[in-house]
Each structure stands twice: as C-alpha cells, then as structure tokens.
Amino acid sequence: MDFLDVLFLGCAALAVVLAVLTVSVRNAVTAAFTLVAMFFPVAAIFLALSATFLAVIQVLVYAGAIMVLFTFVIMMINPRREEAVEPKEPDFRLAAAVFAALFFLATTHAVTTYALSDDYETAAPAPAGEAGASGGAKAAAPAPAPAAKVDGKWGGPKEIGEALFNRDQGFTFQFEAVSVLILVAAVGAVVLAKRRL
Amino acid sequence: MIMACAGALLLRLPGTGEGSLWWAWTLLWAFALFNVLMVTAGLLVYAERKVCARIQNRIGPNRVGPAGILQWIADAVKLFLKEDIVPDHVNRFFYIVGPFMAFFPGMVVFGVMPFGTANTADPGAAFALASLDVGLVFVVALTSIAVYGVAYGGWASNNKFSLLGGLRSSAQLISYEIPMGLALISLIMSAGSLSLPEIVTQQQGTFLGFLPNWYCFHQPVAFLIFWVCAFAEGNRLPFDLPEAEPELVGGYHTEYSSMKFGMFFLGEYAALASMAAFVVTLFLGGWALPYGVEAMLTPGWQTAAATVGCFLVKWALLLFVYLWVRWTLPRFRYDQLMRLGWKGLLPLALANIFVTGVLAVR
Amino acid sequence: MVSAMLLHQVFTLENTLLLAALLFSIGAYGVLTRRNLLTVLMSLEIMLNAVNLVLVAFNSFQWSARPAFEIQARTGGQVFVMMIIAVAAAEAAVGLAILVTLFRKKQSVDTRDFQRLQG
Numbered sequence: 001m002d003f004l005d006v007l008f009l010g011c012a013a014l015a016v017v018l019a020v021l022t023v024s025v026r027n028a029v030t031a032a033f034t035l036v037a038m039f040f041p042v043a044a045i046f047l048a049l050s051a052t053f054l055a056v057i058q059v060l061v062y063a064g065a066i067m068v069l070f071t072f073v074i075m076m077i078n079p080r081r082e083e084a085v086e087p088k089e090p091d092f093r094l095a096a097a098v099f100a101a102l103f104f105l106a107t108t109h110a111v112t113t114y115a116l117s118d119d120y121e122t123a124a125p126a127p128a129g130e131a132g133a134s135g136g137a138k139a140a141a142p143a144p145a146p147a148a149k150v151d152g153k154w155g156g157p158k159e160i161g162e163a164l165f166n167r168d169q170g171f172t173f174q175f176e177a178v179s180v181l182i183l184v185a186a187v188g189a190v191v192l193a194k195r196r197l
Numbered sequence: 198m199i200m201a202c203a204g205a206l207l208l209r210l211p212g213t214g215e216g217s218l219w220w221a222w223t224l225l226w227a228f229a230l231f232n233v234l235m236v237t238a239g240l241l242v243y244a245e246r247k248v249c250a251r252i253q254n255r256i257g258p259n260r261v262g263p264a265g266i267l268q269w270i271a272d273a274v275k276l277f278l279k280e281d282i283v284p285d286h287v288n289r290f291f292y293i294v295g296p297f298m299a300f301f302p303g304m305v306v307f308g309v310m311p312f313g314t315a316n317t318a319d320p321g322a323a324f325a326l327a328s329l330d331v332g333l334v335f336v337v338a339l340t341s342i343a344v345y346g347v348a349y350g351g352w353a354s355n356n357k358f359s360l361l362g363g364l365r366s367s368a369q370l371i372s373y374e375i376p377m378g379l380a381l382i383s384l385i386m387s388a389g390s391l392s393l394p395e396i397v398t399q400q401q402g403t404f405l406g407f408l409p410n411w412y413c414f415h416q417p418v419a420f421l422i423f424w425v426c427a428f429a430e431g432n433r434l435p436f437d438l439p440e441a442e443p444e445l446v447g448g449y450h451t452e453y454s455s456m457k458f459g460m461f462f463l464g465e466y467a468a469l470a471s472m473a474a475f476v477v478t479l480f481l482g483g484w485a486l487p488y489g490v491e492a493m494l495t496p497g498w499q500t501a502a503a504t505v506g507c508f509l510v511k512w513a514l515l516l517f518v519y520l521w522v523r524w525t526l527p528r529f530r531y532d533q534l535m536r537l538g539w540k541g542l543l544p545l546a547l548a549n550i551f552v553t554g555v556l557a558v559r
Numbered sequence: 560m561v562s563a564m565l566l567h568q569v570f571t572l573e574n575t576l577l578l579a580a581l582l583f584s585i586g587a588y589g590v591l592t593r594r595n596l597l598t599v600l601m602s603l604e605i606m607l608n609a610v611n612l613v614l615v616a617f618n619s620f621q622w623s624a625r626p627a628f629e630i631q632a633r634t635g636g637q638v639f640v641m642m643i644i645a646v647a648a649a650e651a652a653v654g655l656a657i658l659v660t661l662f663r664k665k666q667s668v669d670t671r672d673f674q675r676l677q678g
Contacts, residue, residue, distance in 0.1 A: 008569055016581055019605050022598075023592075023601075028598060032597075042611075042612060048570065051615050051619060051637055051640075053637070058608075061645075062608070066648055067604075069655055070600070070655065074597055093592050095591075096592045097588060099588075104580050104581060107577070111573050159633075160637055163634035164638050164641070185652050190656075192653070192659075193655075
C-alpha cells in the first residue's frame, strides 16, 4: 500500500457514503450538498489516475455549474411539502434495491472473472472455480495492472487537446455536434422556463 | 485549515517523486501561505478603513499601535469575543457550514498562484505551492464554488430576507462568471497555455517597443471584462448588492454573528486578495519585471527577491485601486447589474473571442 | 487479513471499476425509488459520474502505458468523458427547465403528481 492506495481507499469510501446519503436523505437541499461533496473525492480519484484536466473540469462543470443550477432551482421553488411525504411503497423499494444489487453483482462478476489487466484482446475467461476460491477482485488478476503514470503530464490539457482537435483522426465533428447540442439545450431551457417570451 | 492542507497535498500529487519528505514540505508551505493570506486579509481591512477615511476626509483608525496599524487585530479579537448566536429557527448544519464554504475557495486559490521565481527563463522554477498545468482552470473552478457559501448561508438562515439575499447574490455570481470565463478564453487563445507560471513567463519583454509585454495590452477588452467581473465576483462596490444594508436589509449574512460573520467577512477579503493576485498574474505580468530588468540580475536570490517584490508591488497597487473604486462609485440597481452582465459584457466577450480567433491564432 | 491487505496494491483497474459499479447501482436505486424529481435528476448525475470513472480508469490503466499507439487511442477515453460532461450539463439545464415548468403547473415536484399520461 503506497500513498495512492490510501488515497483511493479514502476517496472511494467517502464517495460511496456521500452517494448513499444523496439518494437517501429527505431534504433536497441536503441531497444537493452531499452530491456536490461527492464530486470532490471522484475528482481526486481522477487526479490519482493522472487525468488532471478532467479532475478540474469535473469540479468546474459538475460542482461549479450543474449543481449550482440545481441548488438555485431548489432554493427558488423551495419544495417543503416533499419532506412530509412518505416514501414509495416498500415492495417497490425492495425491487429497486434487488435490481441495483443484481447489477452490482453482475458487474463484479464480470470484472473479477475476466482478466482486465492483461491485454484485453487476448483476455480469456479465467477458470471460474479459481476466481471463486481465491476470493475477490485481487486474486483474479494474474498480473497487477501497470500503475497509472503520475507525472501530471498524461491527462494534461495538451494531450487532450491534441486528441480532440487532431486534423486527421480527431474528434472535431463530435466536438461541434456537442456544442450545437449545448446551444440547443440553452435555447430550449430558456423557452421552457420563461413565462413570457 | 485542515481542508486547506488536504487540498495542498492533493495539488502536489504530481510531485510525488520529488523525495520522501515532499508532503512535509507541502504542509509547511501550505501553513505559511495560509498565515500570509490571513495577515494580508487583516491588513486589507485596515487599509480599507484608512483609505475610506482619507477619501471621506477623516483620519481613520489611529489608536491601536502606531498609526492604528494593529486595528485589524483588535477587530478580530472583538469579533471572536462577541456572543456567538445560533438562532433557533436556522438549519444548524448548513448555518455552520456556510461560512466555511465561503471562506475555503479564496484560500486554496493561492496554492497555484506563482508569486516569484528563481530563474526567469524557466516556468518550472516558479515559486508556487503547486505548478499545475491546468492552474488557470483550477482557479476558475474554485471561484465558481464560492457561490455555495452564499447560497447555503442565506438558505440556512431560514429567513425570507436572507434567502432572497442569498439567491440574489448567487444569481449575480453566476451571471458574472460567464463573461469572466469567456474573457479568459480569449486570453487562453493568445497565451496558448493553461499553466500560470507559463503565462507569466510569456509576459516578459516589451510589446510594440515601449509597453511591457503584459496581456492587458494584448487583450485590453478581455482585461476590462475580466476586471469588471472580478469586482462583481468579490461583491465589491459598485456590485455589492449582497450586502446593501440600507435598502436591502443586508443579505445572506443577516442572521450571522460573531466568528461566523467574521468568517464571511474575512473570506470576502481573502477572495478579494486572491482575485487581485489572479488579475496580476494573468494580465499584469505577475512577477515579470518590465523592460528586461531581469537580464541585469543573476539567477538565484537576486532574481527571487526582485520578482517577489515586483509581484507584491503590483498586487498592492491593484488592491489599492479596488479600495479606491469602492469609496468612489455608487451602487448599481439590481436590474442595471443584470443588464450590464448579460447584455453588455457577455456579447462583448463573445465578440472579443471572435476577433481574437481571427487575429491572434498562431 | 489486514496485513495481507496492506501488502496488496489496492488502486487497480478492477477496484476502480468496482467503485464505479457501486456508485452506478446507488444512482440507479435513487432514480428508481425517489419521488422528488430533483433528487431523481441528482441520482442521474451520480450514474453519469460512475460512467465517467469507468472511462477514465480504462483509459488511464490500459492505454497510458502504451506510447506506441497514436494519441487518439491513448486519450480517447478522456475525450469521451469531456463529451459526457458536456451532455450532462445540457441535460441538467433542460431537465431543470422542464422541472420548473412542471412546478408552475402543479406547485409540486413529486413524481406522483405527474401521472396524467398513465392510462
């Protein structure tokens, strides 16, 4: 266990706890607060994965723009009535919980069974018995993944920009498509929310 | 404090390889910066009172210490000794967390600010807690988080005036963030970098033969927009509607007292100081000495002293202009404020990006 | 047990994926069970964030160590995340605008009040 491992464990625990709080607290303002707080450990994990630019963008867009919008709307409409309402029928909640748990278990199975750390083209399902016997994600990976390079240069703005705007194989079209989408969304939001145009 | 240290540790992650004691150094640096900033904020309060007094033809604080220079300590002690009232009707958790959220971003921004260098040719030699290659976006991200302190503080007070005050000022902050970001985009287009030390290094030398090579001369419109927005973001006059006492019953901090009010107050001054440092770094050359003075200095402590001094002088002058403006201009009305932001600055910033794109792209 | 854990490397691709799966499940549970439209939208953001985490994790663990590939392949995952974040911003803007319109109609953000399309 080195520094990054400790960081990952702490951030993961924090993120999970805050996410659980977000979906479980009654008050929408508290939920917004815990969600904002959840974005920070996730951004820290991005940072540890040496995606520096994305970590900052995560804080800037999610915490700084999207959640500000949420907070603003919540405070503006101030839905106090919600706190008195009792939650949905217990059997439905149980079904949802079962669904979520099943999804998680399926993903866990997939992650632990297939040797992701190897070259994915040649990855074959590991013998199921072995993965079960040795128990858990750790043992199923034959060789530990090469640790992410933490020199701060990998996910920097330069690399992302090069990939994004490369003349031949870049994502220029997709970029433009997304920008048109955002423009449409902005205009649409104004049209929807404004009382009189 | 603890949060600031944790933030500093995270910022320095890219430097993990520098040796086993890097975290101790980081904590020491963070602690020193924190204290410097607190003292700066305190001195700023004192300077504000003095400048205000001068402009209004008064003397200002002159009892505590020589020329009243210790007045800010007395103010702080007074705030701390006052009774800390938590009204019954507030939401306790957010009422207490609010001031901290307002206080935190202004502090952490300083972690990426390059305030000097030992070698003017090498951006890597800049004195900064963390030389992030995304430093500029980092600062913008933290500034955009400062809204929460205001919004939650106002909401938690559970008082319609505070709620309206909080909403009003968060609307103001959101509105002025947009032209601010767009002004920064045109700056980024001419700088070609998001790293603050890199941007400062580019601003050495001369522009057009006689001007210092600062980005405020390359991008005058962006500089103007950014600076106006910096006033609005810092809740300074002429944009200080969040705390317009006479006509709007204060604002988000109406229900706050004692140390929690002090946190809002100090946080505002810390944000002001860091915003001014940001303007200096981006548009006024940061530590870059004008007219090639750096060539006369030997790299090492001479350069270090000169550049740090240069940064401090620019910073102090800019802060003085802030105070000067505050005590000279009247306050905007709220609809005028919104109209200026959305119908004045936003189109101007967009046009500026367009012009920059045509003229300056390399 | 604890000492064995201490020896292992915890920060691996598998564990990051597991974290993302956990966050996604939590978000899905929130979307399914909450009645407040605002909280439903927030749970949706959690799910989007989990997906982002998956993409960054794959990109960082699998591709950053392969300088032989061209830059698009190596940072493609991060570019996808940027796109997702942009789309999430658009989604939040439109979603909140719809929510405000609905609130104007019914003075409520409870999902049960919006069942008129249900037969």
